[in-house]
Amino acid sequence: MSQALEDKNTFESDLDRQIANSPKDIPGWGIDANPENDPAYPMKHRNGADYERLNYTRPPQQPVTVEILHSIERPNVTAVFGDTLPPKGVSGAIRRYAFKHSESTYMHWVPLVLADRINVVEGIIDDIKNGHFPNLIGERGWAAEWKYNKAGLIKNVAIGAAITYGIIMLIRNRRKVAAED
Amino acid sequence: MIAMNFRGPFRVRVDRNKPMPEILHPGDAIIQVTRSCICGSDLHLYHGLVPDTRVGMTFGHEFTGVVVEVGSGVQKLKVGDHVLVPFNIACGSCPFCKQELYGNCHESNPQSTAVGGIFGYSHTAGGYDGGQAEYVRVPYADISPTVIPAGMDLDDAVMLTDVVPTGYQAAEMGGIQMGDTVVVFGAGPVGIMAARCAWLFGAGRVIIIDHIDYRLEFARNYAYCEAYNFKDMHDPVVFLKKETGGLGADVCIDAVGCDAAGNLFQSLVGRKMPLTGGSATALHWAINSAKKSGIISIVGVYGPLDSLVPIGNVVNKGLTLRANQASVKRLLPKLIDHVMAGRLNPKGLITHRIPLEEVAEGYHIFSAKRDNCIKPVLIPSSAYAA
Numbered sequence: 001m002s003q004a005l006e007d008k009n010t011f012e013s014d015l016d017r018q019i020a021n022s023p024k025d026i027p028g029w030g031i032d033a034n035p036e037n038d039p040a041y042p043m044k045h046r047n048g049a050d051y052e053r054l055n056y057t058r059p060p061q062q063p064v065t066v067e068i069l070h071s072i073e074r075p076n077v078t079a080v081f082g083d084t085l086p087p088k089g090v091s092g093a094i095r096r097y098a099f100k101h102s103e104s105t106y107m108h109w110v111p112l113v114l115a116d117r118i119n120v121v122e123g124i125i126d127d128i129k130n131g132h133f134p135n136l137i138g139e140r141g142w143a144a145e146w147k148y149n150k151a152g153l154i155k156n157v158a159i160g161a162a163i164t165y166g167i168i169m170l171i172r173n174r175r176k177v178a179a180e181d
Numbered sequence: 182m183i184a185m186n187f188r189g190p191f192r193v194r195v196d197r198n199k200p201m202p203e204i205l206h207p208g209d210a211i212i213q214v215t216r217s218c219i220c221g222s223d224l225h226l227y228h229g230l231v232p233d234t235r236v237g238m239t240f241g242h243e244f245t246g247v248v249v250e251v252g253s254g255v256q257k258l259k260v261g262d263h264v265l266v267p268f269n270i271a272c273g274s275c276p277f278c279k280q281e282l283y284g285n286c287h288e289s290n291p292q293s294t295a296v297g298g299i300f301g302y303s304h305t306a307g308g309y310d311g312g313q314a315e316y317v318r319v320p321y322a323d324i325s326p327t328v329i330p331a332g333m334d335l336d337d338a339v340m341l342t343d344v345v346p347t348g349y350q351a352a353e354m355g356g357i358q359m360g361d362t363v364v365v366f367g368a369g370p371v372g373i374m375a376a377r378c379a380w381l382f383g384a385g386r387v388i389i390i391d392h393i394d395y396r397l398e399f400a401r402n403y404a405y406c407e408a409y410n411f412k413d414m415h416d417p418v419v420f421l422k423k424e425t426g427g428l429g430a431d432v433c434i435d436a437v438g439c440d441a442a443g444n445l446f447q448s449l450v451g452r453k454m455p456l457t458g459g460s461a462t463a464l465h466w467a468i469n470s471a472k473k474s475g476i477i478s479i480v481g482v483y484g485p486l487d488s489l490v491p492i493g494n495v496v497n498k499g500l501t502l503r504a505n506q507a508s509v510k511r512l513l514p515k516l517i518d519h520v521m522a523g524r525l526n527p528k529g530l531i532t533h534r535i536p537l538e539e540v541a542e543g544y545h546i547f548s549a550k551r552d553n554c555i556k557p558v559l560i561p562s563s564a565y566a567a
Contacts, residue, residue, distance in 0.1 A: 040282070042353055043505050049276035056279075059272050059288055059321070060254070062206040069304075070291035077291040079272060080206050080298070080320040082308030085235040095233065103293055109486050112232035112305075113455075120189035123236035139192040141545025148551035 011054060011075040069099040091119040183561060184239045184314030185540045190229030191548070193541050199239065202310065202318035207254030210322035212246035212266065215564040216339040217312040217537070219547050219557045221369045222438065222482045226303060227544055230439050230452065230459055230484055233292065233304040240301040241559075242268035243342040244312030245335060247567045248322075257323045264326040265338045266319055267346075267509030270298030270307060273324040283325065284506030295485065296506065305485065313540060315561045325510045330517060337520050339558065340527030345516050347480050347507040348374025348436070352382055354478040354503035355432035360385035364421055364430040364470055366463040368396040368408065370530050370556045371480060372436030376404035377525065379432075388424065390417060390466075392442055395553045403529060411443055421470040429472035437463035438481025439488075447489060458484035468494050479504035533557040 023029050038046050049056070059079040066086040070077045087095045098111035127134050145153045186196035202211055223240050225231050248262045258264065271278050272288035277297075289298030290307040298320070301311015310317060319326060329338045348371050357363060363379040365372050368391035379387045387406035391397050397408035411417040422429055439451060439459020443466075451460035459482075467477050468491055477500055495502060519525040532555045535543040543557050 039501075039503070040505075043282055043284075043350070043508050043511070045281045045511075047280055049279040052276050056275055059274055060207055062320075068291055068308075071294050073294045074287075074291070078298070078307075079288040080208070080270070081289075081291045082298075082304070082310065083205060084239075084308055084310050085237050085304070091235075099292075103295055103485060106486070109232050109484075116229065116232065116234055119236045120192075123188055134188065134192075135194070136192065139188055139194045139541055141193075141541040141543070144542035144545045144551060145549065148546065149549070 069095060071103055072100070073102050073104075089119075089122050091115040091122055094118065182315040183537055183563075184310070185241065185537070185559075187226070187234065187238045187240060188236055191227065193227065193240075193544050195538050195540055196239075199314065202316055204250060204252045205318065206320055207252045208321050208323060209252040210248050210255055210258055210319045210326070211250040212244075212264065212312075212317050212319050212326075213249045213563065213567050214241075214244050214246040214312050214315060214317060214561055215263070215567050216245045216335055217241045217314075217559045217561075218243035218339055218342075218344070219313070219543055219559065220343060221371060221547075222302075224544075224548050225439055225459070225482055225484075227548060228440065228452070230455060231303045231305060232484065235304060235308075238301065238303070239310040239314050239317075241311030241313030241317075242300040242302055243339060243344065244300075244317065245329065245339045245342070246312070246317070249316070251322060255322045258326060258328075263329050265329055265342050266300070266312070267325040267327070267513070268299055268302075268343045269325060269506065269509055270300065270309065270320055271324050271510065272321050278324070281508055281511040282505070283508045283510045289320065293485070299506075313537065313559055315537070315563050327510075327513055330521065333517070333521065334528055336528035336531055336558065337526075340530065340556075341513065341516055341520065342509065343507065344370045344374055344530065344556070345520075345525065345527050346509045346512045347371050348376075349378045349381075349512055349516060350505070350507040351375035351434045351436060351478050351480040352378040352384075354476075354480075354505070355379070355382070355434060356476050356501075356503070357382035357384050357432055359383035361431035362386040362388070362425050363432045363434065364467070365389045365406075365434045365436055366467055367391060367435070367437035367441075367481065368393065368400040369436065372434070373400045373404050373530065373555070374527075375434050375436050375480070376400060376406045379434075380405065381519070381524070384432075388421070388430070390421075393550055396550075396555065399553075399555055417443075417466050418469045421466075425472070429475060430470055431472060432476050432478065433467035433471045435464045435467045435477065435479045435481045439483045441481075450489070455484070456486070458486040458488040461488040461490050464488070464490050468498075468500065471498065471500055473498045474500070476501045476503060480507070530556045531558050535559055537561040 062080045094115040101107040184199040269284045270289040271283040271286040275287035277285040286297035298307035363384045365376045389408045401408040414420040441460045441462040444462040447460040447462045451457045537559045
């Protein structure tokens, strides 16, 4: 779709229904229509409300008191929304960038995944700033692992320790060789 | 108040100083939580597979509680009502809610047009804090929250917020005809409930497929179905073709979603990296195991990115794909009747009752499938006084 055509789209909600009135002059129009042939059945109890498009009576609007990012595939924020955790920091900047692209593009979702990972680091920094050093073992629920899978936990910790020891020794040896050269 | 606090993939903790939720809209209510489940789909968040899951969020979309405050526009609920709260946040007035598609509300999620608002399910589902807390804000309180019927066990009630309706709708969307063979992929709580509900629609044979033996044993006893471990098979699709007279199953249900095991490539690109909308192994098998003209019912949760499924086989076999988030409010009257009449026993799925304060252990037990866990329920200590 050209940029000009996208710009023209202003969410004029009744536009496509106006267009749909004209084919009635075509011979045979609607002759084989079957309202019961609805792929969304049984979830959907068809009553034609789809054709209101965006002309339905909206619920009262929740006041927007924090930054709420909204999909560019809709004209506005919804009547209610979660106001938790507005975007902030580096991850927030990336999220703002993501929401400039539609849900149909990787440029929306991949930056959001990246922002999530950066947000984890921001969370740890925030914790430390607030005098709380994260208990990574507790947060991972390893008390339960100790209780229900003691042997497996010991094995995993031993493997992890061996790999870490191996990497340290490898680095040391390389440094030693480099120093001798 | 006390609340679950997400800190990153595989890391959650108890936050003891989370601010109390407030009324932000005339249709809001504040609920004091009495039961809150950890859902299999919460594990997708916990594993870091759902984009825009922000650090600090409180999860939980399956909960019951007592109304402690209502907004000026709330007319049906009153303070003191003990309610079950469907996981869908639904306005009741958009075109989709008017047609009972309460899982597709257009006025509850600004961040994504593809999904309605869901409690505690990332900002991709509206950015609402969830019910794994002592208190929670419930928007549109007059629409979906339902007063728990007198005589109903609280553990049954909390299962009616998601597990039972999602399992039931999975079977309903299968369009099961009398005598049909139904294959359910995934022996988690929803898959087991889907298998149990398939009988309500007249299935002639119900088969469940998973790779965890204790879950298969549980499903066999709870849902009266055949249960097979795909690790014992060379190829589950060939196994199911042989089991169904060579043609394939009439109905296949995907009750796994993006965390599916069983295919190394899918697991790598869908779970470990992740470059797709998740590991679509169960859906892949469902499509290939169904008979020509069969129906695939999908209730497993996938991420919004593309997923690797054999769509060519859908065309060539003439399959019908039906999928949606469960429309809980639509199904509640019928399901309450089934529970009260004893036809369904939702609380029978609950294996672990865990204090909210031990939420990190709860998530680990469920995620790592320890202690034969099928369904964990979190109980805030304050709930005993509610």
